[in-house]
Amino acid sequence: MKRKREYGPEPLVYTKFPGFKVCMDLLRKKGNGMMQEEGYHWLFTRVNEIFDDLIVEFDKPENARIQDWIIELIGLSSLPKAFEFLRDQLFENDPRNKSWVIYGLVNFRPFELRQLLEDLDIIEEYTPDVDSDVKAAWDEIRKRVREKVKY
Secondary structure (H helix, E strand, O other): OOOOOOOOOOOOOOOOOOOHHHHHHHHOOOOOHHHHHHHHHHHHOOOOOOHHHHHHHHOOHHHHHHHHHHHHHHHOOOOHHHHHHHHHHHOOOOHHHHHHHHHHHOOOOHHHHHHHHHHHHHHHHHOOOOOHHHHHHHHHHHHHHHHHOOO
């Protein structure tokens, strides 16, 4: 006689990619970390294929709670568009996602990172009245990039 599991529902396990929409629905499942992780890992394996869809999802208001996960996925992409997106997010005044933006940026090639440092220097020179959170994020990216890139 087979006993029923008493500690919760069976985990949802897909044997093949369930599709982008299903994975995003899994990420939005509040209170079910296992399903969120499953959605994340399915998206993680196809991040370059679904990049444009991730950008669209990032801007949707219902995804405000999972924007950090979307930024992390975008940061794992090796596409030049991903670098541009993250660089643009670094200059936004939203401090909530800065740590994930920085994490994503420092994983790019040294050439792109050197260009980012030059951009930061130019922008800071011409915009002295920048929000303190944004300035702190810029300083953090400078520090992390200089640790990674040797001049």
